[in-house]
Amino acid sequence: MLLGFKVMKWGLLICFLFEWAGPATVLCDYMSYVFMFLSIATSNMVATYLARGDKNQVQHQISILLFVGMTCGLLMLVFTRFFGSWALTAFSGPKNAQILPAANTYVQIRGLAWPAVLVGWVAQSASLGMKDSWGPLKALAVSSVVNGVGDVVLCSFLGYGIAGAAWATMVSQVIAGYMMIEALNKKGYNAFAISVPTLDEILTIIGLAAPVFVTMISKVAFYSLMIYFATSMGTHSVAAHQVMLQIMGMCTVMGEPLSQTAQSFMPELIYGVNRSLKKARRLLKSLVTIGSTMGLLLGTIGTFAPWLFPNIFTRDQKVIQEMYKVLLPFFMAIAVTPSIHCLEGTLLAGRDLRFLSFSMTGCFSLGTVALMLFSSRGYGLPGCWYALVGFQWARFFLSLRRLLSLDGVLFSEDLSRYEMEKLKVN
Template sequence: MKDSWGPLKALAIASAINGVGDIVLCSFLGYGIAGAAWATMVSQVVAGYMMIDSLNKKGFNAFAISVPSLDDLRSIFTISAPVFITMMAKVAFYALIIYFATNMGTYTVAAHQVMIQTYWMWTVWGEPLSQTAQSFMPELLYGINRNLSKARMLLKSLIIIGAILGLILGIVGTAVPWLLPYIFTADQKVIDEMHKVLAPYFISLAVTPAALSLEGTLLAGHDLKFVSLMMSGCFTLGAIVLLWWIRFAGLLVCPHRISMGKNQYTRFSMMDTARFFLCLQRLLSPTGMLYSEESNDYKPEMLKVA
């Protein structure tokens, strides 16, 4: 609905409540982890209420409760199932990397924790590009004023912004653990492990923002089957390569676990690069949603309940 301020205000207030709650319940009242859990729960309830109230101000009755019909459930499943598969494939691949990292020794898993946490911090900067595509693309692809030329211009702008942002994130994100590793640890062996994965780490950071803008465009165009199959394929292939490397190649370099950690992040960057090129090829196809005037599988319909 192109309303970014509503969620922003809700999450800002929820974060403040969570932070204050953690300090009061954990530090002053001594409730420990239970206090942190209660603070998180209250903040989420407040955020949910504020978002519902924001919808109500736009003319919706967000507090209304109705039993969905089978057609409603089918429509929801058609959209949510591919998106669920896509998200689970991403999470499963990251979990697989964590699993292998924990089996490579203390130094490797310590370095991995630093790198993966900083990775999440930098890649979240690319999410607004995906959200922008999902917000503005539908009206250009399927709206009353359908304009594929403007849709292509928007995607071009998003890719350019994503490329510039990715380059900045890659340079800054790689420079921090490279030049300022002592922010995270004073152990030289952990630092050495971190430095071994900087090249694939840079590639992954650089390509992710543009890839997110492409994925957002595919989601806006309801090309959900392709997105889910792409991510499932990347996860499957990446898992097979990781398993092969650990079970076979790992036997040959067992004394040098550090090279195995490097190859894990190489697979990481390969997955992100593959996502980018597969999505780009799909969108640039002459029969794709951005070029074919006849490719309009998604038909807008009047909603029964608003």
Template sequence: MKDSWGPLKALAAASVINGVGDIALCIFLGYGIAGAAWATMVSQVVAAYMMIEALNKKGYNAYAISIPSPKELLDIVALAAPVFVTMMAKVAFYTILVYFATSLGTITMAAHQVMIQTFCMCTVWGEPLSQTAQSFMPELLYGVKRSLEKARMLLKSLVIIGVIVGLVLGIVGTSIPWLFPKIFTRDQMVIQEMHKILVPYFLALSVTPPTHSLEGTLLAGRDLKFISMSMSGCFTFGALLLTIASSKGFGLAGCWSALAVFQWTRFFLALQRLLSPEGILYREDSSSDELEKLKAV
């Protein structure tokens, strides 16, 4: 609905409640981990209430409860199942990555933990590009004022922004553990392991924001079958690379090289799909039935 302020306000309120609750319940009242759990629960309930109220102000009755019909369930599954497969493939790959890194020993695991945490913090910066594509692309692809030319221009802008953001994040994200590793640890052996993976770390991080813009466009165009199949293929290929890297003794550098290949494969597959004459950005002959169905969804 192009409403970013509603979720932002809810997230801000939840963060404050969670932070204050953690301090009050854990430090002053001594409830420990149970206090942290209660603070998190209350913050989530408040955030949910605020977002429900934001929907109500737009004319919806977010408190209404209805049982979906079989047809509606099939429509939901048709949308949710491919997205679920896509998300699970990504989560599964990162889980396997952690498994192989953990098997390399305590020092290597510590270095991996530092790098994967900074990597995840940096990749968040690319998510708004995906959200922007999902918000603005549908009306250009299937709306009343449908314009594939404007959709291609929007994607071009998003990719350019993604490349710039990716390079900045790659440089900054790589420079911090390279030049200031003692922010994270003073153990020289851990620092050496961190420095061994700076190149694949940069390659994996720099391509992530433009990949988000491409995958967000595919989601907006409801090209869900391709997304789920391509992500499943990337997971299988990435898991195979991780297995080979582990068996050949390539260490943490091999694991992160597999991650870089995983990220770049996602990028090229999504780019090839969108630039294809049969892709959603060039399909001028979409039937009216298909458009109506997508508008309804």
């Protein structure tokens, strides 16, 4: 399953990061999610032009998006180098000053891979937009093995601790980025051809990427707020929260291929040369069925792991007790996540971006109010997780209602939302 090999990375890093690098993982992993707009824009544009049979535009889109990815990666490298420590200090608060040196070490090392990560995402998304998952799969498999072996050697045998975990992850990301580019080259496209976009092209990309960016930043901001409130509750709460959040990450990453499947196959059915909304609805029904089954399975496994085998993650009984308090909302949040991937992936494929950005912003606003309310009333860590449950299920119902509406992308015959300004080829 595509992206499933990321599970190894999450699992091996839990023991190193759950207590000492909570803020660091926010800056590294969650900040990377902000740039998912780049990945989504790439797969969307590539799938769109392939559906229209325009391979020259596919190459051009890849070239300009590689430039955008490289530029964003260099900017993030500079930000991490000069502002990483400041961001960690502002986020973690005075109660956790003891974790800042280790967390900053992790962030500085991981930050070296930013250009490779974002360029690799563009190349990977271009391949997925072409309905090819084997190239990205092999790249992720190799990088996961490198990451796992590096963690064991650098942390367990050489004693580099959190710095070793960061170096292992950074090197694996660089390797993955290079392999993604090579996989794209083997399909007959030049992934080393980077073109500076014109102003019109930048505006076109912004028109597609901006709503996606708003969607991703809302999601990242909500998870960051969860960690912020958990951090303010003390060391045991933030440690338990980080363990449960990492387990959730291992579970929810398994549902990401459903979103990518929708983004790869739906454009052809919704607005391609041989469009068929009936087949698109049938595909969505199959994806949601798979997602619901997967959600229940992953939720069950993910809940039983910390319930029956908590010592795998920590031997601190106070941390374990905090983990037990959130098992029910933990299950409820995971169970619906794969289905959300299906629905939001279909909305992305159908270019219903304005609705997606507005709905995500609304969910974030209501979720933030719930977090503040639960925190002020002393509900502790369970309050944070029940706010997450509301956030997830609100996303599910809003997306489902939109897709089932008569003016939604799966029923409406209006193609105006799919019209794109033809980009100039240099």
